[in-house]
Amino acid sequence: QKEVEQDPGPLSVPEGAIVSLNCTYSNSAFQYFMWYRQYSRKGPELLMYTYSSGNKEDGRFTAQVDKSSKYISLFIRDSQPSDSATYLCAMRANTGNQFYFGTGTSLTVIP
């Protein structure tokens, strides 16, 4: 079993839709959770970061962590064509410096 599971998609939505991206994980020691956006042939850029459980909102983006279910989500409201990219979840434990990544979900927002 992989440490982090993420549906690769592809996911295609119309402009203005609400997008839900999800990851599950198996290691209960994970405490730090991140979402990255990666455009084609570019390095990932950090979108959202959360510690432990709860919600965090930043503009059109909301990150949720449910540690009891080992499940994290990223919601994108009012999706735009510029949101078309691959979204990677990542996480790490409280000790050590190793990060664990999902395989990424490819999103296309159609104008």
Next chain:
Amino acid sequence: DGGITQSPKYLFRKEGQNVTLSCEQNLNHDAMYWYRQDPGQGLRLIYYSQIVNDFQKGDIAEGYSVSREKKESFPLTVTSAQKNPTAFYLCASSASGGSSYNEQFFGPGTRLTVL
């Protein structure tokens, strides 16, 4: 501007050659990482370094080597022993501090193609 630079952007290698990918950061981060990205497989960790002159193997270290002589620099050598080196290589760095939160920042990547 603070950030991570990788060079070259594109690299072509003949079979049997060693090549070195450059990674430099000016974020004053202690930890640096090398990942390999292949379609459908996400990011796989090759090597990471938490401090100068120290580094650890990741999940797919065979056929790769690194050095960490300076805090700012973490070059990756892809040796001829790496059987399938064609991939997108990403360097990253993060602050280090035990229980304090860490965020990982990535460079723009190097695309290596074996001819």
